Amino acid sequence: MSTIMLVDDSATILLSIASILTKAGYTVEKASNAELALKKFNDGVKVDLLITDLNMPGMNGIELIKEVRKLPAYKFMPILFLTTESQQSKRMEAKAAGASGWIVKPATADELLNTIKLVIR
Amino acid sequence: MNDDASRQTEALSEATVCGLSQIHDLCEVLKSQMALIDKTAENAVLTLHHHLVESSELAVLCAQDMATSSAASSMLVRLHNELDTMGAELQFQDAVRQQIVTVVGALDMLSHYVADGLQRANEAKAFNPSLAMSEQMEKLYQAYVMDSQRAAHDAALKRDSSIADSAGIQRTELF
Numbered sequence: 001m002s003t004i005m006l007v008d009d010s011a012t013i014l015l016s017i018a019s020i021l022t023k024a025g026y027t028v029e030k031a032s033n034a035e036l037a038l039k040k041f042n043d044g045v046k047v048d049l050l051i052t053d054l055n056m057p058g059m060n061g062i063e064l065i066k067e068v069r070k071l072p073a074y075k076f077m078p079i080l081f082l083t084t085e086s087q088q089s090k091r092m093e094a095k096a097a098g099a100s101g102w103i104v105k106p107a108t109a110d111e112l113l114n115t116i117k118l119v120i121r
Numbered sequence: 122m123n124d125d126a127s128r129q130t131e132a133l134s135e136a137t138v139c140g141l142s143q144i145h146d147l148c149e150v151l152k153s154q155m156a157l158i159d160k161t162a163e164n165a166v167l168t169l170h171h172h173l174v175e176s177s178e179l180a181v182l183c184a185q186d187m188a189t190s191s192a193a194s195s196m197l198v199r200l201h202n203e204l205d206t207m208g209a210e211l212q213f214q215d216a217v218r219q220q221i222v223t224v225v226g227a228l229d230m231l232s233h234y235v236a237d238g239l240q241r242a243n244e245a246k247a248f249n250p251s252l253a254m255s256e257q258m259e260k261l262y263q264a265y266v267m268d269s270q271r272a273a274h275d276a277a278l279k280r281d282s283s284i285a286d287s288a289g290i291q292r293t294e295l296f
Contacts (some may be wrong), residue, residue: 015211023205099296101293106212
């Protein structure tokens, strides 16, 4: 089964989303901030999908995916944003930075898992 | 200006400075209180999540034990699904946390605004902050991270809002 990197500064989100993903059979790599996630990517962690928050202290989600996309191993890895932000301009910014999709929080297990199935092939 | 008027103006100025100092202190207190609310809610949600996971696993075990009674087993499976749904609903705390962060940011802004105004008042003898409140309000608006915050801000100021109804929001989108 695939490994998903989950990046969020909220302990609640890390816990509840990781619960949903683990029950669905995914392996979850958690990071409580973008810098920590980027370090894991730089260390060559094996990940099939990145799910990241947008607004985080320090590096934000868009800055994170711009950095991740520079790494050859993750150039084509699907990336989903999971965020409370729903503004169209932010979505377009994420798309331009290399995101594959957008999910608005709070997400139901079905919304999350159905979207994941569409991007992990 | 006669002596009485001068004394009145001075007393008024002292009262204003005293009042503004207290507003500054109040901002600091409210920031601490909001941080406490945030921490309390997060702790409660984390504990609740732990119990939901335990209950959900227990329901699965019960369902396996009661496999011979299909009705009871089916109810336990439903209970398990309900508990999982409740677990996902705990994400509300993240939205609340971000709303609290915004309020703390606004209080911080107000606190600095007052402190800056007071400092400049000592020099110029007038409350004259370097940044206008309208600019601070615009900064606050730009810092919002969800449409519900922008809509609430617009509604509080009784101004037209371009924010779409949350019902019309596309919750998932693939690019």
